[in-house]
Amino acid sequence: MRIVRTIAELRAALAEARGAGAAGSGAAGSGATGSGSGSAGSGSAGSGAGASSADAAPRRVGMVPTMGALHEGHLSLVRAARAENDTVVLTIFVNPTQFDEAADLAAYPRQEERDAALAAGAGVDLIFAPEPAEMYPSGFATTVRVSGALAETLEGAARGAAHFDGVATVVSKLLLAALPDSAYFGLKDAQQLLVVRRMVADLGIPTRIVACPTSRDPDGLARSSRNVRLSAETRSRALAIPQALEAAIDAVGSGERDAGRLVRRAEATLAAAGLAVEYVAIVHPETLETVHRVDTTALLAIAARAGEVRLIDNAILQRANPAHPDEEE
Amino acid sequence: MRIVRTIAELRAALAEARGAGAAGSGAAGSGATGSGSGSAGSGSAGSGAGASSADAAPRRVGMVPTMGALHEGHLSLVRAARAENDTVVLTIFVNPTQFDEAADLAAYPRQEERDAALAAGAGVDLIFAPEPAEMYPSGFATTVRVSGALAETLEGAARGAAHFDGVATVVSKLLLAALPDSAYFGLKDAQQLLVVRRMVADLGIPTRIVACPTSRDPDGLARSSRNVRLSAETRSRALAIPQALEAAIDAVGSGERDAGRLVRRAEATLAAAGLAVEYVAIVHPETLETVHRVDTTALLAIAARAGEVRLIDNAILQRANPAHPDEEE
CATH class of the missing domain: 3.40.50.620 (HUPs)
Incomplete structure (x- = not known):
């Protein structure tokens, strides 16, 4: 290398x-x-000599x-x-x-x-x-x-x-x-x-x-270069972020459609853990425009500080059965 | 084609x-x-053996x-x-x-x-x-x-x-x-x-x-797709643009160094021909920052309207003997 x-x-x-x-x-x-x-003579298939290997691709x-x-x-x-x-x-x-x-x-x-x-x-x-x-x-x-x-x-x-x-x-x-x-x-x-x-x-x-896909530690925290700056205590508080995401995924799976309620619930989870919330937002997964109801799929995005360390994470919220978008809960 | x-x-x-x-x-x-x-510079033409085209370059x-x-x-x-x-x-x-x-x-x-x-x-x-x-x-x-x-x-x-x-x-x-x-x-x-x-x-x-290099008609007018919109009369007036450039080149050749005087003279030439001046500027030829004296080279840039047609042109002003930039005229 x-x-x-x-x-x-x-x-x-x-x-x-x-x-x-x-x-x-x-x-x-x-x-x-x-x-x-x-290249047949050299017999090397390494990346350098491979430039002249018998591979036309x-x-x-x-x-x-x-x-x-x-x-x-x-x-x-x-x-x-x-x-x-x-x-x-x-x-x-x-x-x-x-x-x-x-x-x-x-x-x-x-x-x-x-x-x-x-x-x-x-x-x-x-x-x-x-x-x-x-x-x-x-x-x-x-x-x-x-x-x-x-x-x-x-x-x-x-x-x-x-x-x-x-x-x-x-x-x-x-x-x-x-x-x-x-x-x-x-x-x-x-x-x-x-x-x-x-x-x-x-x-x-x-x-x-x-x-x-987002890579996560076994406890659920999204891997980030900034995580090394977390103390054991702030790291433990930061777990509220993946927990809030999981709770929202579960809620949508159970029929919750109201983005405002989902956001408020996630904010409460983060605040209870002592994190300083920068934003919790439910948005269209391609345009990032705010959505008010999770009728098909949406992106839940979180930014919060654990102590001095700013962390972000997100999850796709997917309605279990999006076949009937007009259905009321 | x-x-x-x-x-x-x-x-x-x-x-x-x-x-x-x-x-x-x-x-x-x-x-x-x-x-x-x-184009990054690796174009060292090698033997070319086995190239599918006859040309290895x-x-x-x-x-x-x-x-x-x-x-x-x-x-x-x-x-x-x-x-x-x-x-x-x-x-x-x-x-x-x-x-x-x-x-x-x-x-x-x-x-x-x-x-x-x-x-x-x-x-x-x-x-x-x-x-x-x-x-x-x-x-x-x-x-x-x-x-x-x-x-x-x-x-x-x-x-x-x-x-x-x-x-x-x-x-x-x-x-x-x-x-x-x-x-x-x-x-x-x-x-x-x-x-x-x-x-x-x-x-x-x-x-x-x-x-x-700028391509010019025999009368000096810089070639531009917009020139087709000039009438015979506005085209004749537009010739003041290359004339103003030529006059400035000559003036600098004769020892004029003062950018302000050169600009005012060019503006007067354009105005006398009935052109609406948008700008006449003498600037550094690489940074386009305003220069006050033509001590080595400078760019004289003109934008003006002949009737409805907006035209631009420019010339490099080059001091004949730039060896002594401190010399006063």
């Missing part, structure tokens, strides 16, 4: 992985025909963008990428432009050596870990912005419009630097996923965006 | 032109990534983005692209989001059949002429914005911030649709060129941006 710091190094490494460097041929498939005997690149401080949630994204691609790139960049609070940025955990060992163990081929000056050199002046409810509600409202500007801009840069076939995002950051999907579709970035 | 209407058709045609189609790679992404790595794609109503200025861009590339794509899209005035948008000339004949004659291989709904489908919500003097002065101030938002967004979409090795822009739209260069560098779009 290699670690590269610049976009130029990343592109060179990926060109090699894709076979463009090794065969010196422009077309991915054409190198294979000429070098079949060579395009060599796929998968990307897992992260801010480092890797945990099992990130590793589940890496495994999803590993299963579908020839080369897996993990990016580690604590993007300053998506933090609204300097203290939150400063406190964000950084542990690159440990991250590299975890990434290598999970099958990452290449880590792209740029410095801020590589991503935002002097004179940088471009912002990619997604407008509307998708970016302006929930996290956009709580953290300010600049948050998703920062996300959309950095993700567009990371995708354009590597031009991966697929990029993998966790559903814990459901709104981020929707904003990225919208941006990628709107600009026509030729990458497939793959959503992966 | 083919005309395509959708991004999918454009990508398929370019994948074929690049030779990726022969290898049977279906994904748009893989064709695109091939181009990305090529990457097949270069050049793009000329236009709003149609082609004239000799556009054709000079096509010729520049033709000289450096294997495949030349011309795009024709009257981008509604960069017009601040509905009347200007409605009056913008559209003549696709004539454009296609001119393009074919100049050596274009492929025209991409999408409908607005292909570029901005329902739900489109993403804007690419360049901030600062580059986008906010001159045309940005006169036409509103949305103008260069529209330009940066549509150009990023066009470049990402084709991922050309090079794209060709005219220096008549000097500020547009700088905004596009900034956006391409900031996002890391793997395309080289090539500036081409």
Whole structure:
């Protein structure tokens, strides 16, 4: 596994992985025909020499963008990428432009050596870990912005419009630097996923965006790099978040349709545990517009602070039998 | 020469032109990534043994983005692209989001059949002429914005911030649709060129941006699609624009350094011809910040209306002997 710091190094490494460097041929498939005997002799099916293996299929690149401080949630994204691609790139960049609070940025955990060992163990081929000056050199002046409810509600409202500007801009840069076939995002950051999907579709970035399930600790807490900052006591209080989500799922399963009641019940659960609620919202799972009744599916999104640590989580609320949306409870 | 209407058709045609189609790679992404790595500088042509085409060098794609109503200025861009590339794509899209005035948008000339004949004659291989709904489908919500003097002065101030938002967004979409090795822009739209260069560098779009000289009619008027709307009388008055530029070039050649005097003289020339001046500005040729003295080089930019027709033009003012910037005139 290699670690590269610049976009130029990343592109060179990926060109090699894709076979463009090794065969010196422009077309991915054409190198294979000429070098079949060579790769039979070398007998190596590794990712480097494999560029000239007798495989005419395009060599796929998968990307897992992260801010480092890797945990099992990130590793589940890496495994999803590993299963579908020839080369897996993990990016580690604590993007300053998506933090609204300097203290939150400063406190964000950084542990690159440990991250590299975890990434290598999970099958990452290449880590792209740029410095801020590589991503935002002097004179940088471009912002990619997604407008509307998708970016302006929930996290956009709580953290300010600049948050998703920062996300959309950095993700567009990371995708354009590597031009991966697929990029993998966790559903814990459901709104981020929707904003990225919208941006990628709107600009026509030729990458497939793959959503992966939220990874949870056995006690139900969604895995997050911020969890390391929880004390035993605040962590125990934070469990009210998955508990509130589960209770809402159960309530909808039992026939509750009223979003206002579901929200108030979740807020009460969080407050009882001593969490400071930032928002509890039930919204359309694609547009993020507020919904008043859970007639088919809806997204329940929570942001709350346990002590100093800001946590978010969400769940899909699914009506058990949505065949009769006009039915009254 | 083919005309395509959708991004999918454009990508398929370019994948074929690049030779990726022969290898049977279906994904748009893989064709695109091939181009990305090529233009990232890995294009070291190797032996070429086994390449399906006879040519191992990457097949270069050049793009000329236009709003149609082609004239000799556009054709000079096509010729520049033709000289450096294997495949030349011309795009024709009257981008509604960069017009601040509905009347200007409605009056913008559209003549696709004539454009296609001119393009074919100049050596274009492929025209991409999408409908607005292909570029901005329902739900489109993403804007690419360049901030600062580059986008906010001159045309940005006169036409509103949305103008260069529209330009940066549509150009990023066009470049990402084709991922050309090079794209060709005219220096008549000097500020547009700088905004596009900034956006391409900031996002890391793997395309080289090539500036081409302003094309002029024999009488000096900069070629523009809007010129067809000039009457004989307004056209004659519009000649004051290149005359004002020439006079400023001569004045600086003769030792004039004072930007204020140069601006006032140009404004007087335009007013005397009955033109309605929108701005006359002397600015740094890269940052577009106002300069007060022409000590090395500066950009003189003019926007004025001849009757109903809004025209822009510019020239580089170059001090004859810039070796002694402290010298007083």
